[in-house]
Amino acid sequence: xxxxxxxxxxxxxxxxxxxxxxxxxxxxxxxxxxxxxxxxxxxxxxxxxxxxxxxxxxxxxxxxxxxxxxxxxxxxxxxxxxxxxxxxxxxxxxxxxxxxxxxxxxxxxxxxxxxxxxxxxxxxxxxxxxxxxxxxxxxxxxxxxxxxxxxxxxxxxxxxxxxxxxxxxxxxxxxxxxxxxxx
Amino acid sequence: xxxxxxxxxxxxxxxxxxxxxxxxxxxxxxxxxxxxxxxxxxxxxxxxxxxxxxxxxxxxxxxxxxxxxxxxxxxxxxxxxxxxxxxxxxxxxxxxxxxxxxxxxxxxxxxxxxxxxxxxxxxxxxxxxxxxxxxxxxxxxxxxxxxxxxxxxxxxxxxxxxxxxxxxxxxxxxxxxxxxxxxxxxxxxxxxxxxxxxxxxxxxxxxxxxxxxxxxxxxxxxxxxxxxxxxxxxxxxxxxxxxxxxxxxxxxxxxxxxxxxxxxx
Numbered sequence: 001x002x003x004x005x006x007x008x009x010x011x012x013x014x015x016x017x018x019x020x021x022x023x024x025x026x027x028x029x030x031x032x033x034x035x036x037x038x039x040x041x042x043x044x045x046x047x048x049x050x051x052x053x054x055x056x057x058x059x060x061x062x063x064x065x066x067x068x069x070x071x072x073x074x075x076x077x078x079x080x081x082x083x084x085x086x087x088x089x090x091x092x093x094x095x096x097x098x099x100x101x102x103x104x105x106x107x108x109x110x111x112x113x114x115x116x117x118x119x120x121x122x123x124x125x126x127x128x129x130x131x132x133x134x135x136x137x138x139x140x141x142x143x144x145x146x147x148x149x150x151x152x153x154x155x156x157x158x159x160x161x162x163x164x165x166x167x168x169x170x171x172x173x174x175x176x177x178x179x180x181x182x183x
Numbered sequence: 184x185x186x187x188x189x190x191x192x193x194x195x196x197x198x199x200x201x202x203x204x205x206x207x208x209x210x211x212x213x214x215x216x217x218x219x220x221x222x223x224x225x226x227x228x229x230x231x232x233x234x235x236x237x238x239x240x241x242x243x244x245x246x247x248x249x250x251x252x253x254x255x256x257x258x259x260x261x262x263x264x265x266x267x268x269x270x271x272x273x274x275x276x277x278x279x280x281x282x283x284x285x286x287x288x289x290x291x292x293x294x295x296x297x298x299x300x301x302x303x304x305x306x307x308x309x310x311x312x313x314x315x316x317x318x319x320x321x322x323x324x325x326x327x328x329x330x331x332x333x334x335x336x337x338x339x340x341x342x343x344x345x346x347x348x349x350x351x352x353x354x355x356x357x358x359x360x361x362x363x364x365x366x367x368x369x370x371x372x373x374x375x376x377x378x379x380x381x382x383x384x385x386x387x388x389x390x391x392x393x394x395x396x397x398x399x400x401x402x403x404x405x406x407x408x409x410x411x412x413x414x415x416x417x418x419x420x421x422x423x424x425x426x427x428x429x430x431x432x433x434x435x436x437x438x439x440x441x442x443x444x445x446x447x448x
Contacts, residue, residue, distance in 0.1 A: 018257060025253045030241035037240040046240065047252075054256045055263060090422075123233060129396055131415060141194075142233060148195070163191035170194065170229035171222075175403045177232055179369075 006070050013061050025054055028071060032078050038139040039082035041124055049085055053078040075146070076154040079136055086132070126176040133157075134169035141166050184212050189219050193226045328443050330381050335436035337374050341394055342429045344368060345420055348401065351413060361404050361413075368401035390432050393423060 006027070012020035032053060037046035056077050057064075064073060127135060133155070140151045141162065148166075152159045189212045195201050196209045213220050241249075344367050375391050375398070383391070400416050420426065 018260065021260065022253060022257055025256050026249075029249065029252060029256070030239075033241045034239050043240075051252075051256050051259060055259050058260045059263065119232075129399060138233075142230075160191065163194070166194055167191050167222075167226065170226055170233070172403070174225055174229040174232065176399060179372075179399065179402055 007066060010061070010064065010066060010070050013058070014064075014066075021058055024070065028074055029054070031071075032074060035075060035078050035139070035144060036082050038143055039079070039135070040085060041128070045085060049078060049081045053081045056081070072150050072153050075140070075150075076156070079140070079154055083132060083136065122177055123173075126173045129176055130169050130172060134165045134172065137162055137165040138169040138173070142170070184208050186216065186219055189213070189216070190222050193219075193223050194230075197223070197227055197230060327382055328440070330378075330383060331436055331439050331443065333374075333377070333381075334383065334387055335433060335440060337371065337378075337391070338429050338433040338436055340367070340374075341371055341398075342426070342433055344371065344401070345397075345426050345429060348413070349417060349420060349426065351417075365402055365404050368398045372398045372402060387432060387436075390428055393425065394429070397423075397425065 006024070009020045009024050009027075013024065029050065033046055033050045036049040036053070037043070040046055040049065053074065057074055060077075064070070127138065130138065136155060137151060140146045140154060141148065146154070148159045148162050151162045155162070189209055192201060192205065192209055196206060199206075201209065213223055344364060347364060372395060375395055378388070378391055397416060397419055400419070404413070404416075
């Protein structure tokens with residue numbers, strides 16, 4: 001039901017309906033924001049990435065194939081925009097996760113006890129230390145619960161590659177977490 | 184089933200996402216293969232540690248925020264559409280003028296191209312490397328003598344480690360024992376943590392944080408690691424220009440120490 005509504009809205013947007021686009025935005029904006037946030041761990045950046053992604057989606061709507069899923073397509077745009085943003089930030093400054101930033105953001109997200117907050121900070125740090133593709137796969141497959149097939153479409157790689165990166169990413173995170181917690 | 188195939192299926196297997204025949208094959212393999220069983224334990228622990236967030240980031244923002252968010256996106260889309268239309272309109276009304284005056288059009292285009300080229304090339308004419316400039320400025324800062332000595336020692340050891348990693352030949356990777364480098368990296372991470380509560384200048388602190396990432400990668404290397412992992416670390420060292428930065432920091436810390444010794448004498 002939701003899928004057919006989505007298809008209808010996409011058709012209307014292609015015909016020029018901005019009202020239909022507004023409805024699509026309202027349906028998908030929170031998921032898109034959560035995905036962007038997973039990559040950048042910063043509200044302002046996640047907000048920019050999400051807005052930029054929707055604008056790109058609107059501008060490219062003519063190229064969108066109606067038999068494809070809008071959600072997967074949007075996720076691909078968000079992922080690519082987030083990865084571009086991370087590359088830009090990496091060029092500008094050192095590639096580290098500021099402990100202060102992650103601490104503040106984690107407190108803003110949930111009320112947790114000290115041990116959970118420490119673990120949360122370590123997890124964010126470990127996640128951001130993964131190579132880009134492994135990080136993207138862990139976020140999309142593990143945290144967002146997307147299927148291997150959907151992740152492969154978003155990242156435009158084979159399902160085998162997704163599985164390999166997921167396995168390596170999880171292994172690496174566990175190793176980094178053990179070390180960070182011990183240290 | 185091959186080991187690599189089983190390992191790649193472990194996540195799906197632990198989440199009950201495999202078909203019954205596939206799950207049975209994985210189960211049989213795990214019963215016979217210690218290595219893959221070990222891998223399963225690792226993935227199991229990872230899944231346990233990495234529970235998805237209870238509260239999604241979007242849920243911490245108000246409905247008013249989301250209403251305004253959607254409005255802002257529509258506004259951006261509409262202003263983008265208007266700009267595109269304005270540009271089209273301008274071109275439609277002026278294109279005859281440009282097409283009928285080809286020499287003028289070419290001159291204007293040539294002039295614009297020169298301006299754009301100048302804007303891109305200008306940064307290359309800057310002679311002072313900002314990294315050198317920043318490092319030289321460091322000399323005038325003076326943290327505590329003891330801290331200075333510790334910083335100098337830390338940067339010196341980090342430099343030796345990075346030079347060692349950078350000099351490993353590609354053909355030797357996989358055949359040499361990296362346990363010394365790994366242990367050195369772990370000691371340096373511990374040493375870096377001691378600076379958390381000490382008075383350290385901002386530049387050194389940033390560099391220590393940047394080094395920490397590389398050191399953690401090194402510390403997590405297996406004793407005989409694969410080429411791709413070592414190459415990844417070396418790429419990180421090159422891209423961040425870490426060797427240059429560490430050398431500058433070591434020089435600056437040394438210079439501060441000399442100044443301090445002179446003042447004491």
